[in-house]
Amino acid sequence: MAVSWRSWLANEGVKHLCLLIWLSLNVLFFWKTFLLYNQGPEYHYLHQMLGLGLCLSRASASVLNLNCSLILLPMCRTLLAYLRGSQKVPSRRTRRLLDKSRTFHITCGVTICIFSGVHVAAHLVNALNFSVNYNDEFVELNAARYRNEDPRKLLFTTVPGLTGVCMVLVLFLMITASTYAIRVSNYDIFWYTHNLFFVFYMLLMLHVSGGLLKYQTNLDTHPPGCVYLNGSRYRHIHLSEYLSEQFRESFPGGFSKPDELTRNTFVKICMEEPRFQANFPQTWLWISGPLCLYCAERLYRCIRSNKPVTIISVISHPSDVMEIRMVKENFKARPGQYIILHCPSVSALENHPFTLTMCPTETKATFGVHLKIVGDWTERFRDLLLPPSSQDSEILPFIQSRNYPKLYIDGPFGSPFEESLNYEVSLCVAGGIGVTPFASILNTLLDDWKPYKLRRLYFIWVCRDIQSFRWFADLLCVLHNKFWQENRPDYVNIQLYLSQTDGIQKIIGEKYQALNSRLFIGRPRWKLLFDEIAKCNRGKSISDLRIFISRSPELLFVNLSPLPCLLHKFLLLGPPRIPLSPQLRDITNLHENSWCFLLWTQFNF
Amino acid sequence: MGQIEWAMWANEQALASGLILITGGIVATAGQFTQWYFGAYSIAAGVFICLLEYPRGKRKKGSTMERCGQKYMTKVVKLFGPFSRNYYVRAILHLGLSVPAGFLLATILGTACLAISSGIYLLAATRGEQWTPIESKPKERPQVGATIKQPPSNPPPRPPAEARKKLSEEEEVATGVSSGPQENPIPVTDEVV
Numbered sequence: 001m002a003v004s005w006r007s008w009l010a011n012e013g014v015k016h017l018c019l020l021i022w023l024s025l026n027v028l029f030f031w032k033t034f035l036l037y038n039q040g041p042e043y044h045y046l047h048q049m050l051g052l053g054l055c056l057s058r059a060s061a062s063v064l065n066l067n068c069s070l071i072l073l074p075m076c077r078t079l080l081a082y083l084r085g086s087q088k089v090p091s092r093r094t095r096r097l098l099d100k101s102r103t104f105h106i107t108c109g110v111t112i113c114i115f116s117g118v119h120v121a122a123h124l125v126n127a128l129n130f131s132v133n134y135n136d137e138f139v140e141l142n143a144a145r146y147r148n149e150d151p152r153k154l155l156f157t158t159v160p161g162l163t164g165v166c167m168v169l170v171l172f173l174m175i176t177a178s179t180y181a182i183r184v185s186n187y188d189i190f191w192y193t194h195n196l197f198f199v200f201y202m203l204l205m206l207h208v209s210g211g212l213l214k215y216q217t218n219l220d221t222h223p224p225g226c227v228y229l230n231g232s233r234y235r236h237i238h239l240s241e242y243l244s245e246q247f248r249e250s251f252p253g254g255f256s257k258p259d260e261l262t263r264n265t266f267v268k269i270c271m272e273e274p275r276f277q278a279n280f281p282q283t284w285l286w287i288s289g290p291l292c293l294y295c296a297e298r299l300y301r302c303i304r305s306n307k308p309v310t311i312i313s314v315i316s317h318p319s320d321v322m323e324i325r326m327v328k329e330n331f332k333a334r335p336g337q338y339i340i341l342h343c344p345s346v347s348a349l350e351n352h353p354f355t356l357t358m359c360p361t362e363t364k365a366t367f368g369v370h371l372k373i374v375g376d377w378t379e380r381f382r383d384l385l386l387p388p389s390s391q392d393s394e395i396l397p398f399i400q401s402r403n404y405p406k407l408y409i410d411g412p413f414g415s416p417f418e419e420s421l422n423y424e425v426s427l428c429v430a431g432g433i434g435v436t437p438f439a440s441i442l443n444t445l446l447d448d449w450k451p452y453k454l455r456r457l458y459f460i461w462v463c464r465d466i467q468s469f470r471w472f473a474d475l476l477c478v479l480h481n482k483f484w485q486e487n488r489p490d491y492v493n494i495q496l497y498l499s500q501t502d503g504i505q506k507i508i509g510e511k512y513q514a515l516n517s518r519l520f521i522g523r524p525r526w527k528l529l530f531d532e533i534a535k536c537n538r539g540k541s542i543s544d545l546r547i548f549i550s551r552s553p554e555l556l557f558v559n560l561s562p563l564p565c566l567l568h569k570f571l572l573l574g575p576p577r578i579p580l581s582p583q584l585r586d587i588t589n590l591h592e593n594s595w596c597f598l599l600w601t602q603f604n605f
Numbered sequence: 606m607g608q609i610e611w612a613m614w615a616n617e618q619a620l621a622s623g624l625i626l627i628t629g630g631i632v633a634t635a636g637q638f639t640q641w642y643f644g645a646y647s648i649a650a651g652v653f654i655c656l657l658e659y660p661r662g663k664r665k666k667g668s669t670m671e672r673c674g675q676k677y678m679t680k681v682v683k684l685f686g687p688f689s690r691n692y693y694v695r696a697i698l699h700l701g702l703s704v705p706a707g708f709l710l711a712t713i714l715g716t717a718c719l720a721i722s723s724g725i726y727l728l729a730a731t732r733g734e735q736w737t738p739i740e741s742k743p744k745e746r747p748q749v750g751a752t753i754k755q756p757p758s759n760p761p762p763r764p765p766a767e768a769r770k771k772l773s774e775e776e777e778v779a780t781g782v783s784s785g786p787q788e789n790p791i792p793v794t795d796e797v798v
Contacts, residue, residue, distance in 0.1 A: 121632065124710055128638070151710050165717070172718050176617040181661070181670045189614050376608055 014093050015100055019107075022070075026063050026111065034059040042215040044224030045141055045274065049133045050126050057122035058213070060115040065286040067115070068204065071108035072290040074101035076297045081414035085334060092422060099416040113175055120168060127151040127161070140276050143212045160210030163203045170200045188350070201291060204283060211278030218275045226268035305342070305410040312366055314385045314404075318467035321433065322382055325358070325368040328409065333359045333367060335440040336417035341369070345405035346380045356412065357439040357472075361447055370471060372433040417441065417548055421452040424544040425537055429460045429524075432468065434550035439472050442492075446479050449491065456490060458533060460524055462497040469496055469519075473512045480514045494518050495529075610664060612692060612729040612736070618722035619658040619699060626651030626706060626715035633711040643709040650702045651715070657682060657689070662736040671739055679738045690737075692730035699723035 037043050037055040047054055074080070080098050127143075131154065134147035144154055155161040176182075177193040216224065307328065315323040333339070333356055342351040358368040373382050384405050417437035420426040421444070428438045438459060445457070459476075463469060476494055483491045496519045537545060626647045633644025660679040663669050682689045689695075703719035706712040 117628075120714065121628075124632075125636075128710065152713065155710070155713070165714070168714055169717055169721065172618070172621065172721070176621050177614055179617055182614055182617060184670065185613060185664055185667065186609050188609050189611075 010093070014097060018097060018104075022104075022107075025066060029062040029066055030059045033062040041219055041224045042217075045135070045138055045216065046213065049135055049141065050129045053122045053125035053129060054213070057119055057126055060119040060122065061283075063115045064112060064119060065283050067108045067111045068201075068283075069286045069290045071105055071112065072287075072294045074105040076294055077413045078297050078301060079293075081337065081412065084414040084418060092419065095419065096416075098414070109175075109178070113171070116168070116171055120164070123164065124151075124155075127154045130154060138274060138276070141214055158210060158212060160207050160212055163207040163210075167200060167203045167207060170196050170203065174200070192349075201287060204287065208281035208283040211281075214276035214278050216274045217277050218272065221271040222274045223268050223270075224274075226270040228270050301410050305408050308406045308408050311385075311404045311407060316386055317370070317471050319465050319471075320373040321370055321468075321471055322373065322378075322386065323357070323368055323370050323471075324385070324407075325366050326407070326409075327360075327365045327367070331360055331365075331367065331409075331412075333412040334414075334418050335359050335444040336415055336420065336437050337412035337440075338415055338437075339369065339409045339411035339413070342408040342410065343381055343384070343405055344408075345384060347377055350377055351410065352377060353411075353413075355415070355417075355436040355440065357436050358443050359440050361444075370433070370436050370439070417550065419546065420457075420548050421454045423546045424453060425456045425458070425533075425546075426454060427458045427460070427533065427545070427547045429462075429547065429549045431462045431549075431551040432464065435461050435472065437550055438548075439475065442472070442475055442479055445492070446475070446482060456537070457492045458495075459492060460495045460497065460529070462499050462524060464498075464500045466498055469512075469515065473515055477512055477514050495520065495524070497522065497524050499523050608666075610729070610734060611725055611732065612662060612734045613664070615692075615695075615722050615725035615729055616658050616661060618718065618725060619654055619695075622699075622703075622715055622718035622722055623651045623654035623658065625718055626654070626712055629706070629709075629712035629715050633709055636711075638709065638711065640709055643705060644711060647706040647709070647712040647715060650706065654699070654702065654719070657695075660738065663739045665734075669739055675739070676741070679740075682736075683738050690735050692726045692734055692736065695736075696723045696726035696730060699726065 034055045037047060037058045043054070080101055084095055084098055128151045130143045131147070131149050131151045134144055134149075135141050136147075143158065144151075155165060173193050174196055177189045183190045216222070309326040309328045309331075312325045312327060315325070317323060335356075337359070338353050338355040340351045340353045354369040354371055356367055357370045358366065360367045371378055371381070373379055415437060420428060420438075420441055428441070430438050438461075441457075442459075445452075445454075461469070479492060480494065483489055494515070496515060498519065498521050630644040630646070630648035630651060634641050634648065638644065656678060659672060660675040660682050661669060661672055687694075699719050700723040703716045703723065706719075707716035
C-alpha cells in the first residue's frame with residue numbers, strides 16, 4: 001500500500017497541490033472581502049443600508065476578479081507550447097501540469113458561473129435595499145434617486161446595472177453553448193459563442209467604472225456611529241438611540257463598568273459630515289495583465305500565420321483520409337504537436353486543428369497532416385484539393401498543383417504526446433485516425449532514435465476497417481526493418497487490431513508481411529497485454545512508464561478509462577493519466593476518476 | 606455553419622432558463638417581496654419548462670447523448686404529438702411563459718434568458734428542425750438458426766476452404782493451438798534442438 005500512495009503522490013500530487021492552492025486563494029479572497037464589508041468602519045453606513053447583500057456581492061466579486069484573470073492564462077497556447085519545449089520547465093512532472101490547462105480553464109469557468117449567480121442575486125437584493133432603505137441623511141451614498149424608486153429602473157438606467165445585465169446574457173449564451181453535449185455535437189456553436197468573451201471583458205471594464213458603492217474617506221473626523229453634540233431635536237432623539245445602541249453593543253452581558261460606558265459614548269463625537277468616495281476599480285488591475293498577454297499572443301499568432309504555406313503534394317488514402325504535405329519558411333515543430341488549418345476558400349471563419357504526422361527536420365523541411373473526411377469543411381477542402389475525377393488515384397498529377405487554394409496554418413501547439421519520447425517505456429494506444437500524433441513520433445524515430453530517452457515503445461492501433469492500416473503501413477514496415485537492421489528488434493512493438501469482425505476483410509498485401517503477422521482480429525485483450533508488459537518491464541521505477549491514449553471521434557462513447565487502472569494493477573505503479581489528442585476537439589472522459597477509484601477499491605492494495 | 610443544429614442549443618438554454626426562473630421565484634416568494642405571486646408563477650413555469658425540455662431531441666446525423674433518466678419524460682413529451690414536435694410551438698410557448706416573470710425584479714433575468722432561447726427555437730424551426738424522441742433500439746438477439754447457412758459436410762478435422770475459415774485459423778495459430786492435419790506444401794520434420 002505504501003508503494004501505491006507514493007506513486008499516487010508522484011503522479012497526481014502536483015496537480016492536486018495546485019488545485020488546493022487555487023481553492024485556498026478563492027476562499028481567502030472571499031473571506032477577507034466579506035469581513036471587510038461586514039465589519040470595516042469605512043463601509044458602516046453602506047452596510048446599514050444594504051445588509052448581507054453588500055458583503056455577498058463584494059466577496060463574490062473578488063472571487064470573480066481572480067478567476068476572470070486566471071481563466072485567460074491556460075488559453076495562451078503559444079506560451080504553453082514554448083514552456084513545454086523550453087528547458088525552463090525541466091521536470092516532467094511540472095510539464096504534466098500543462099496537460100491540465102484546459103481542465104483548469106473549465107474549472108475557472110464553472111467558478112465564474114457559480115459566483116456570478118451569487119453576485120447577481122446579491123446585487124438584485126442590493127437594488128431592492130437601495131430603493132427601500134433610501135438614506136435621507138447621507139444622500140450621496142444612495143444609488144436610488146428617491147425613496148422606493150422602482151429597483152428595475154436602478155437596474156436598467158445605471159451603468160453597472162445595464163452592463164451587468166448584458167454580461168449575464170453573454171455569460172448565459174457562453175455557458176449554455178459550452179456544455180459537453182454541445183461541444184461534441186455542434187462544435188461551431190461553442191466556438192462562435194465562446195469568442196464573445198471579448199465582449200464580456202469590455203463590458204466588465206465598464207461595469208466596474210460605475211462607482212455606485214462608496215466608502216467613507218474621513219474616518220478620523222467622523223467615526224461611524226458617532227454622535228453630534230450640537231444638534232436639532234431630531235438629532236437628540238438620534239442621540240438617545242445611539243447611546244442605547246452603544247450600551248447594548250459594548251455590554252451585551254450586562255452593566256458592570258459605568259466608566260467605560262461613558263468613555264465609549266464620549267469618544268465618538270462627530271467633527272464633520274462623512275465624505276464618501278467610490279472605490280477604485282480593482283478589476284482593471286486584475287484583468288489588464290492577462291488580457292494584454294492574451295491579446296499579444298493572438299496578435300503574434302496572427303502575424304505568424306499570415307504567410308500561406310506551399311502545398312507540395314496531396315495524397316488520397318483509403319477510408320476517406322487525405323494527406324497533405326507542405327513547406328513553410330521558418331516553421332519548426334516537435335513530434336506530437338498540432339497545427340490549425342485555415343483555408344479561406346473553404347470557409348472564411350472556420351479553422352480546424354490537425355496533428356502533424358510528419359515534422360520538419362534539419363534535412364527536410366516538409367511537414368504533413370493526415371485529415372479524415374468527416375464533416376462539411378473537410379469535404380469541401382478535399383473537393384478543392386482533389387477534383388472528383390482523380391480522387392481514386394493515389395497521387396495528384398503535377399499539372400493540377402497550380403490550382404491549390406491558399407492555406408494558412410497557425411501553430412504549432414503543444415500536446416501531451418510530445419512527452420512520449422521522454423519516458424523510457426511508452427505505451428501508445430491509438431484508435432482509428434487518432435494514430436496521427438504517434439505517426440509523427442514514429443517518423444522522428446525513423447530519423448534518429450538515439451537522442452531520446454525512449455527505449456521501448458508499445459504501439460497498439462485499433463481500427464475498424466482493414467484499409468485504414470494502409471495509412472501508415474509503409475512507415476511501420478520501414479521502421480520495423482530499421483530496428484531489425486540496427487539490432488534493436490524490441491524497440492518498437494507493434495500490435496494492430498481489427499475491431500470489426502463481421503464481414504470478410506481482405507488481408508493487406510504481401511508487401512506488409514511484418515504487419516500481417518502482427519494483425520489480430522477483435523479488440524485488444526488488455527489484461528494479457530498488460531501482463532506481458534509488466535513481465536518485461538518489472539524492474540522499471542514509477543516514473544519510467546507512461547500510457548498515451550489517442551482516440552478517434554468514432555470511439556467517443558467507448559470508455560477507455562479502465563485501461564490505466566488495469567495497468568496499475570499489474571505494474572503496481574500509480575494510475576497513469578490519459579492525455580487526449582486535440583483531434584478530438586475538447587472531448588474529455590468524464591468517468592476517468594470514478595473508474596479508477598472503483599478498480600482501486602476492488603483490488604484493494 | 607450549414608450543419609449546425611440550433612435546436613440542441615435552444616434546448617440547453619431553455620433548461621438553464623427554467624432553472625433560473627425557479628431560483629428567482631424561490632427568492633421572490635421566500636423573501637415575501639411585493640407581488641410575490643409572480644414569484645410563485647415563475648416557480649411553476651420553471652418546473653414545467655424543465656420537465657418539457659429535459660428529454661433531448663435526436664440529432665439528424667450521428668448519435669445523441671441522452672440525459673440521465675430522460676426516457677420517462679420522453680414518453681410523456683411524445684404524447685403531445687405535434688405540439689412537442691414542432692419548434693414554432695415551443696418558441697411561442699416560451700415567449701409567452703417568459704412575459705409574466707418580467708414584472709418582478711428577482712425573475713427578470715429568467716425572462717431574458719427564456720426569451721433568447723425562444724428566439725433560437727424560432728431559428729431552428731425556420732430551418733425545418735423537429736423534435737424526434739430518442740428511442741432505445743430493441744437489442745437484436747442473434748437468432749442461432751439464421752447464422753448457420755451451410756452446416757459443414759465433413760466431420761472434424763476439416764481442411765480450410767474459405768478465407769473466413771483461414772482467418773479464424775490464423776487466430777488459432779496466434780494463440781498456439783494446432784490446426785489439425787492439412788496438406789503441407791513442404792514436408793515438416795521435427796527438429797530436436
